[in-house]
Amino acid sequence: MTDWNTNPEPAAAAEGEAATPWGDNTPEGGEETAAETSNEPKGKQYDVPQLNPEEFKSKARDAGWAEKTAFNYDEFERLGGGDAEYHATSKVYEWQDDFGDVGPEVPELERILFGGEFQMRKGDHYKNLGEIPVTLEGPTKVDPVRSFEEAGLHPVVLQNIKLCGYTETTPIQAYTIPAVLQGMDVVAVAQTGSGKTAGYMIPVISKLMGKAKKLTAAKPNMSQPGYNPRYSKVVAEPLVVIVVPTRELAMQIWDEARRMCYRSMLRPCVVYGGLPMPITRDELGKGCDILIATPGRLCDLMGKPDILTMRRVKYTIIDEADEMLQSDWEEELRTIMAGGDTNEDADHVYMMYSATFPKGARDMARQYMADDYIRVRVGRAGQAHKNIRQEVIFVDYQQKREAVFELLFAMEPGRTMIFCNSKAQVDLLDDFLYNRGLPTTSIHGDRNQREREDAIRAFRTGKAPILIATGVSARGWDVAGVKHVINYDLPSTLYGGINEYIHRIGRTARIGHQGLATSFYNEKNDDIAQDLVNVLVECECEVPEFLAHLKPQDGETLQFDDDTDEEVEGEEGADAVAEGDEPVTDGWGAPAAADAAGADTGFAAAADTGFKADESATVTASGW
Numbered sequence: 001m002t003d004w005n006t007n008p009e010p011a012a013a014a015e016g017e018a019a020t021p022w023g024d025n026t027p028e029g030g031e032e033t034a035a036e037t038s039n040e041p042k043g044k045q046y047d048v049p050q051l052n053p054e055e056f057k058s059k060a061r062d063a064g065w066a067e068k069t070a071f072n073y074d075e076f077e078r079l080g081g082g083d084a085e086y087h088a089t090s091k092v093y094e095w096q097d098d099f100g101d102v103g104p105e106v107p108e109l110e111r112i113l114f115g116g117e118f119q120m121r122k123g124d125h126y127k128n129l130g131e132i133p134v135t136l137e138g139p140t141k142v143d144p145v146r147s148f149e150e151a152g153l154h155p156v157v158l159q160n161i162k163l164c165g166y167t168e169t170t171p172i173q174a175y176t177i178p179a180v181l182q183g184m185d186v187v188a189v190a191q192t193g194s195g196k197t198a199g200y201m202i203p204v205i206s207k208l209m210g211k212a213k214k215l216t217a218a219k220p221n222m223s224q225p226g227y228n229p230r231y232s233k234v235v236a237e238p239l240v241v242i243v244v245p246t247r248e249l250a251m252q253i254w255d256e257a258r259r260m261c262y263r264s265m266l267r268p269c270v271v272y273g274g275l276p277m278p279i280t281r282d283e284l285g286k287g288c289d290i291l292i293a294t295p296g297r298l299c300d301l302m303g304k305p306d307i308l309t310m311r312r313v314k315y316t317i318i319d320e321a322d323e324m325l326q327s328d329w330e331e332e333l334r335t336i337m338a339g340g341d342t343n344e345d346a347d348h349v350y351m352m353y354s355a356t357f358p359k360g361a362r363d364m365a366r367q368y369m370a371d372d373y374i375r376v377r378v379g380r381a382g383q384a385h386k387n388i389r390q391e392v393i394f395v396d397y398q399q400k401r402e403a404v405f406e407l408l409f410a411m412e413p414g415r416t417m418i419f420c421n422s423k424a425q426v427d428l429l430d431d432f433l434y435n436r437g438l439p440t441t442s443i444h445g446d447r448n449q450r451e452r453e454d455a456i457r458a459f460r461t462g463k464a465p466i467l468i469a470t471g472v473s474a475r476g477w478d479v480a481g482v483k484h485v486i487n488y489d490l491p492s493t494l495y496g497g498i499n500e501y502i503h504r505i506g507r508t509a510r511i512g513h514q515g516l517a518t519s520f521y522n523e524k525n526d527d528i529a530q531d532l533v534n535v536l537v538e539c540e541c542e543v544p545e546f547l548a549h550l551k552p553q554d555g556e557t558l559q560f561d562d563d564t565d566e567e568v569e570g571e572e573g574a575d576a577v578a579e580g581d582e583p584v585t586d587g588w589g590a591p592a593a594a595d596a597a598g599a600d601t602g603f604a605a606a607a608d609t610g611f612k613a614d615e616s617a618t619v620t621a622s623g624w
C-alpha cells in the first residue's frame with residue numbers, strides 16, 4: 001500500500017477550499033524565497049480521504065467515473081476498432097487483378113474503417129481553426145483550395161474523404177494539398193489537431209491513384225486457394241514512406257492510410273519496433289505501396305533487401321519532424337533521407353510536418369529539402385490553439401498525487417490524459433489512482449507491445465478513460481473525446497520544454513472541439529515559466545497570480561525564442577527563395593511584419609477562394 005496519506009493536516013487554506021476547490025492556488029505569502037529556503041508547503045493543501053478499497057470504488061462511481069472493465073476484444077472488433085492481436089495485422093482493402101480501375105465496395109470493411117463510433121468528427125468550434133493567419137514562404141505560387149472538390153483529387157479519394165466525414169479543408173490542408181499535387185517539397189507547421197496527416201495523405205494517394213496500375217509492384221494473389229503468406233511473399237517496394245517517432249502514432253497514421261486507400265490498388269503497411277519480425281515479414285510480403293514506419297525498424301529493414309527495397313520510393317514524409325530532427329535520431333534520419341542505396345527516382349519528394357518547429361530543427365530540415373521547397377505555417381510555429389482552455393495551478397511537489405485525485409473528482413468525468421516526466425512516475429501514479437477506485441491505464445516506453453496496444457485501446461474505447469503517460473509516448477495521438485489534459489509534471493527543458501507542453505495539451509481540443517489543460521506548477525518549474533506565460537497570454541488564458549510578474553508590460557510585445565529566423569533574411573534565406581520572389585513573411589516565428597504589407601508576393605491570396613491577404617502580407621484563411 002502506498003503512503004498516500006502522509007500529508008500534514010489540511011492547513012488554514014481549507015477554509016476557502018470547499019466553495020472553490022480550484023479557484024485560488026496562489027502560494028500563501030507569495031514569496032518565492034520563503035519556499036526555496038524551507039520545506040514549508042507553499043500552495044494549497046489537498047487531501048485524500050482514508051477509505052477502504054470498496055469505499056473508494058463507490059466514491060468514484062458516485063462521482064460518475066465508470067469502473068475500469070476488462071478489454072472485450074470481440075466487441076472492439078465488432079465496433080470497428082481493428083484486429084485483436086497486433087493492430088498492424090488488421091484488414092486493409094485487398095485488390096484483385098480483375099477489378100478494373102476502382103475496386104467494388106466492401107460494406108464490412110467500410111464499416112470498420114469509417115464507421116467506428118470512436119472516430120473523430122469535427123467539433124462545434126471548427127470555425128476557430130480558420131481565424132489564424134497562414135504564412136507561406138518559397139518561390140512557387142500556391143492557390144489554396146477551400147473545398148476538396150476544387151482540388152482536382154481522384155474520385156476514389158474524394159469518396160473516401162466523404163466517408164471520413166470531412167466536408168471542407170482545414171487551413172493547413174488548403175495549402176499543402178495543392179502544393180503536394182504540384183510536386184513540391186513541403187515543410188508544414190500547424191497547430192495540434194488541425195488535420196496535418198490528411199494534409200499529406202490525401203494529395204499523395206490521389207496523385208498515385210491515377211497511375212497506380214503503372215506504378216505499383218506485383219503482389220501475390222491472396223484470393224488464390226494456394227496462397228500461403230510464408231511462401232507466396234514478394235519484396236515490399238513502397239512508393240511512399242512515412243516516418244514517425246512512435247509506434248502508436250505509426251498505427252494511427254496507418255489507419256488514415258487504410259481509409260484513404262479504400263477501393264484502390266494501393267496497399268498500406270505499418271512496421272514498428274515491437275512488432276514481431278515474422279509478422280513484419282508476412283505483412284510486407286503481401287505487397288506494400290504506402291509504408292508507415294518508426295525509424296529504427298525502417299533502417300533495420302532497409303538492410304534486408306529480401307524484405308524491403310526503397311528503389312521505387314517517390315515520397316518520403318517525416319511526421320512530428322522536429323522530434324525526428326533531434327540528435328537522438330540523426331543517424332536513422334540521414335539513412336532514411338538518403339533514400340536507400342537503390343533509390344531510382346530523381347523527382348523524389350520530401351515533406352516534413354509538425355505542430356512545433358524550433359529554429360534548430362528548421363535549419364536541419366533545410367539541408368534535406370529541394371532548393372525550391374515551400375514552407376506553410378498556420379499561426380506561429382509552436383502556437384497552442386485557443387480552443388484549449390489552459391489553467392496553471394500551484395501545487396507543492398509533495399502534494400501532486402493528492403491534487404490530481406481531488407482534481408479528478410472536481411471535474412465532470414471524461415476522457416483525461418495525465419502526463420508525467422518519468423516512466424517510474426507513470427507507474428506510481430497509475431497504482432495510486434487505480435487503488436483509489438479510478439479507471440486508469442498507463443503507457444510508456446518500457447511496456448511491451450501488447451501492453452501498449454491494450455492501454456491505448458482501453459483508453460480510446462473508454463474502458464479506462466484516464467490514461468497516464470510520458471509525453472513522448474503520446475505525441476501526435478488523436479483520440480476522440482479527450483476533455484482534459486493534466487500536466488502532473490510540467491515538461492522542464494530537459495523534457496522538451498514549451499514545445500513538449502504544446503504537444504501534450506494538444507491531445508485535447510482537436511479539430512474544432514474544446515478542451516481543458518491543467519498544469520501543476522511549483523518552484524521546480526521556473527525554467528519553463530516565461531515560455532508558459534507567453535503561451536497563456538498569446539491564447540488569452542488567465543495568467544495565475546504567482547506568474548503575473550512575467551507578463552509583458554503594457555505595450556510590450558510577446559517575445560518567443562523562435563521569433564527570428566535568418567532563413568529568409570540572411571544569405572541562407574536567399575538560397576531558399578528564388579530571385580525576384582519576395583517571401584511572404586519575415587520568418588517563421590512570428591506573423592509577418594507590417595513593413596511587408598503590400599508586397600507583391602506572387603502567392604495566391606485569392607479572393608475567389610475566400611482567402612485574402614491581410615495588411616501584413618500573411619494570408620488569412622478567412623471564411624472557415
Ligand SMILES: Nc1ncnc2c1ncn2[C@@H]1O[C@H](COP(=O)(O)OP(=O)(O)OP(=O)(O)O)[C@@H](O)[C@H]1O
Nearest residue numbers: 120122166168192193194195196197355476478511
Ligand atoms: N478536413 C477535415 N474535416 C474534419 N475532420 C478532419 C479533417 N481533416 C482531418 N480531420 C480529423 O482531425 C483529427 C486531427 O487530425 P490530425 O491527427 O491529422 O491532426 P494533426 O494536425 O496531425 O495533430 P498533431 O499535431 O497533434 O499530430 C483527426 O481525427 C482527423 O480525422
